[in-house]
Amino acid sequence: MITKWMIGVALTASLMITAPLNIAYPIDGYEDTGIRRVEGYRRITAGEIPGTKLPQGGRLNTAAVDLRLTQQMQSGLPVVDQQLSQEIKQLLGKDAAHYGLALLDYSDPNNMVYAEVNADYRQNVGSVGKLVGALGFFQALADVYPTDIDKRAALLKSTIVTADQFSQRDTHSIKVFDPATNIMHRHSMKIGETGNLWEYLDWMLSVSSNAAAAMIMREAMLIRHFKTAYPVDDSQIQAFFRDTDKATLTALYKETFWQPIERNGISIDELRQGSFFTRSGKAAVYGGGLSYGTAKSLMQLTLKMEQGQLVDRWSSLQLKRLLYMTERRIRYASAPALNAAAVYFKSGSLYSCKPEPGFSCGKYQGNVKNYMNSLAIIESPAAKPELQYSVALISNVLKVNSAVAHQTLAMRIHRLLEKRHAEQSTTVAKSL
Numbered sequence: 223m224i225t226k227w228m229i230g231v232a233l234t235a236s237l238m239i240t241a242p243l244n245i246a247y248p249i250d251g252y253e254d255t256g257i258r259r260v261e262g263y264r265r266i267t268a269g270e271i272p273g274t275k276l277p278q279g280g281r282l283n284t285a286a287v288d289l290r291l292t293q294q295m296q297s298g299l300p301v302v303d304q305q306l307s308q309e310i311k312q313l314l315g316k317d318a319a320h321y322g323l324a325l326l327d328y329s330d331p332n333n334m335v336y337a338e339v340n341a342d343y344r345q346n347v348g349s350v351g352k353l354v355g356a357l358g359f360f361q362a363l364a365d366v367y368p369t370d371i372d373k374r375a376a377l378l379k380s381t382i383v384t385a386d387q388f389s390q391r392d393t394h395s396i397k398v399f400d401p402a403t404n405i406m407h408r409h410s411m412k413i414g415e416t417g418n419l420w421e422y423l424d425w426m427l428s429v430s431s432n433a434a435a436a437m438i439m440r441e442a443m444l445i446r447h448f449k450t451a452y453p454v455d456d457s458q459i460q461a462f463f464r465d466t467d468k469a470t471l472t473a474l475y476k477e478t479f480w481q482p483i484e485r486n487g488i489s490i491d492e493l494r495q496g497s498f499f500t501r502s503g504k505a506a507v508y509g510g511g512l513s514y515g516t517a518k519s520l521m522q523l524t525l526k527m528e529q530g531q532l533v534d535r536w537s538s539l540q541l542k543r544l545l546y547m548t549e550r551r552i553r554y555a556s557a558p559a560l561n562a563a564a565v566y567f568k569s570g571s572l573y574s575c576k577p578e579p580g581f582s583c584g585k586y587q588g589n590v591k592n593y594m595n596s597l598a599i600i601e602s603p604a605a606k607p608e609l610q611y612s613v614a615l616i617s618n619v620l621k622v623n624s625a626v627a628h629q630t631l632a633m634r635i636h637r638l639l640e641k642r643h644a645e646q647s648t649t650v651a652k653s654l
Contacts, residue, residue: 248546249276250283252401255420256379259428262399262406263548271404279563279604280548287543287564290601290610291331291528292535297487299326299336299518299525306337306642313634314339320619324521327611327639328528338518344492345616347515347595348570349430353523354479354495356423356544359442360537361482366449371536378419381441381453385415386460388440389433390502396425396434397549427568428549432499439479439498443471443507446478463506471507480510486532492519520597520614528599528612542566545599553625554596554615557632563602563609570595571624586624593617594624600636609639 252261266273267281306325314321322343327335367373389411398407398417411433417425419441425434444459445452454462463471483490493516497509526532527542545566547555555567573588575581581589595616601607613635617624 248282248284248287248543249280249548251543254379256418257420257424258399258401258417259397259406259421259424260548261401262397262404265404273406276548277551277561279561279565279602280546280551282546282564282604284543286605287546289528289530289535289539289542291328291525292530294328294331294334294529295531299324299521300334301336303335303337306335307339309638310337310635311339313631313638317617317619317622320617322517322614322616324517324614325611325635326521326525327609329608329610329639329643331610336521341518341521341614342492342516343616344514344516345593345595345618346513346572347520347616348572348593349432349435349499350515350520350568350570350595350597351495351513352426352430352435352499352570353520353541353568353597354483354493355435355439355442355499356427356541357486357523357532358479358482359423359438359445360533360541361485362442362445362478364533364537366445366452374536377453378423381419382416383419383422383437383441384456385411385413385433385437386456387413388436388498388500388503388506389413389415390500392431392433392500394429394431394433396429396431423544427544428547430568430570436498436500436503439503443474443478447474468508472510475507475509482533486523486526488519488522488526492516493523515595515616517614517616521612524597524599524612524614542599553594554598554613554628554632557629557636559633559636560600560602562604563600563636564604564607565601566599568597569628573624581621584623586626587621589621591618592620592622592624594628596628596632598632602636609636609643611639 249260249264251257263276265271267275310323311318318339322340324341325337363374392411395408395410411431422434422438425431426438448454479495480490483493494514496511496513498504498507527538530538532538545568547565547567553569555565571586572593573586574590575583575588576590578589586594597614599612602609615628
């Protein structure tokens with residue numbers, strides 16, 4: 223067990239930051255970030271080139287994507303609302319025991335409502351663990367430049383990363399837009415693929431590229447090791463991972479990705495990424511253990527982000543902007559009820575099958591394990607949200623299409639909250 227770190231240094235650094243939070247992202251963010259995919263979707267949505275336009279909720283500009291709870295500095299989640307928790311448990315039905323769910327409704331930031339069902343249930347959360355990789359990256363950057371936001375921003379845009387063996391292999395494809403030809407390329411990441419740090423972060427979170435995640439985790443370890451000497455050239459990178467003994471690399475991995483969890487007030491027993499996301503990354507660096515998460519720990523991370531306390535306010539804002547969905551909506555986020563909502567989202571799945579009479583294995587329908595994990599922030603409607611809430615949902619319901627199950631739950635939870643708020647408004651109106 224890692225000893226909990228004192229967070230006073232991080233808080234002091236947060237208070238000392240005075241630079242404007244002006245790094246642009248979502249679809250108007252190409253000029254400031256260099257994320258080519260984002261520019262492609264901006265042109266499509268503006269009608270400048272053909273393509274499938276983003277849903278209405280995916281068209282916010284940068285200024286509209288902000289943190290919502292920076293004035294609410296309470297420590298930890300509110301007391302559990304038993305009535306809402308029971309209503310959500312009823313939505314889960316007969317399979318409730320196989321779900322872990324945490325919901326935080328902060329439509330009224332001064333009266334937040336928290337509900338949970340089996341929120342301490344723990345399992346491998348798959349690609350949702352890439353949030354831990356992103357946290358480790360931003361924490362390393364903040365530790366090296368605690369008060370110099372301009373330096374952090376400059377590194378993100380100017381540092382060009384070249385994919386090496388760490389990136390291999392990946393079934394997810396990345397999207398690269400060519401602004402000169404207006405062509406969007408979709409392909410698996412190859413050794414030699416180049417992009418700046420912003421783009422690799424975007425590939426890791428928007429299309430959930432394991433290859434990009436491995437490269438970002440490599441960069442986070444390099445930042446933590448080389449500090450102000452970062453970035454270093456490819457020959458130094460290769461020499462570092464080749465010549466450093468395995469135990470030292472494991473210790474650096476834990477310092478980079480495990481310690482930030484507890485430094486940010488979350489138990490390492492509830493949230494942990496135990497390895498790289500690629501086979502080659504795992505071969506190069508042993509991470510030290512299993513990967514897992516709980517609905518409650520993911521909600522704690524989300525709350526700290528919305529409060530601007532995840533690393534610091536600047537890092538929290540950048541992470542939220544990276545989670546804003548300007549990519550095809552899937553699983554929980556694909557519920558039609560959320561089309562007009564701004565959705566900030568990460569999901570991950572793991573499923574496996576064995577022969578069984580009368581059962582046909584299908585995608586997200588395992589009969590051995592069928593993990594589906596979703597973390598979503600919903601602001602509805604996007605332009606002027608009346609509902610603002612977060613949901614962390616993990617499940618292991620065998621032999622059902624878990625992607626559809628999460629999509630259905632997204633609709634039911636959204637309608638439940640709409641109804642609750644409508645009833646509250648009616649009650650207030652009658653009392654006047």
